[in-house]
Amino acid sequence: YEFSLQTPRRSGPAIPLIGTKDELDVTSLLEKAIADKTAAYELREHDVVRVTKCEIREKDGLAVFLVSRRDEAAATQVFEHGDTGALWKPDVGPKQAPALSAHLFVRLAPIAGPNVKHRAIMEEVPGLGRTYLQFVINKVLRNFEYEYEDKKGKPKTSYTMLRLAGIPSESLAEALKGGAIKYVELVRDAQVDGLDMAGLIPHPQRMRLSLKNEKNPLDIVGRVKEWALARDWKNVRVQVETADDRTKVVELSREADAADILFVRSEVVETKDHLEVCTDEINGELVTLAAARFKSDDNW
Secondary structure, X not given: OEEEEEOHHHOOOOOOOOOOOOOOOHHHHHHHHHHHOOOEEEEEOOEEEEEEEEXXXXXXXXXXXXXXXXXXXXXXXXXXXXXXXXXXXXXOOOOOOOEEEEEEEEEOOOOOOOOEEEEEEEOOOOOOOHHHHHHHHHHHHHOOOEEEEOOOOOEEEEOOEEEEEOOEEEEHHHHOOOOEEEEEEEEEOOOOOOOOOOOOOOOOEEEEEEOOOOOOHHHHHHHHHHHHHOOOOOEEEEEEEOOOOOEEEEEXXXXXXXXXXXXXXXXXXXXXXXXXXXXXXXXXXHHHHXXXXXXXXXXX
């Protein structure tokens, strides 16, 4: 990704990722919010994404953000004994819920140019994408307004926003060479007109359509998308299995043609040690792997 810091409508300068001794910066604001437990965003009731760590690794030339998500509505895992087949479900308390986490690595050295941009790599974890992390960080940054002088010397106020822009790789059409579309999922707000909602919490409606073994899957996806958007389905998502056995879920915008949708560039890496589904400690192996990829701009 490109980790871009900007202001709304280019109103004044953005604060930097890391400032000088007396200069306010993004990492300082995040560290304070983490300590205050306000670096969090509630997606829906009891489903919370939060930034749990923000560390500067000067030796490795990067900043590391650790983000987690806990969801009380998520299913608790059930375990089966390998010999007896007996099932066991953990005893989960009322305040405990399944959780997962992901790392975001940001290179400290900015990209040359007029705007504040940095190279960034995010650990790909289903259910915890860049949008959620962006929401949390922007919630923190939006609460801090500062003064600046416009071109006429008049005092104005502004705030900084983060935009994580994916660096494109291959298109959906290219990914299907040797791959396949597994399903199309439609999502919209719950239709509850006329229902007394006292004591109820509505959840989004979802419909999943599996594709048969067809020669022209993109034509089918286009047909589904046209039908869905005309019937108030807000989101159309496609799950693709690529030729290298990776699974991608891509959201189709209202305007874009399905064949031209681009994937964010990604790469499979191997670690010596097992990675936990959720952790509150930054993983040293992933830090080393990210630092190695930041050393050269050739592959960006």
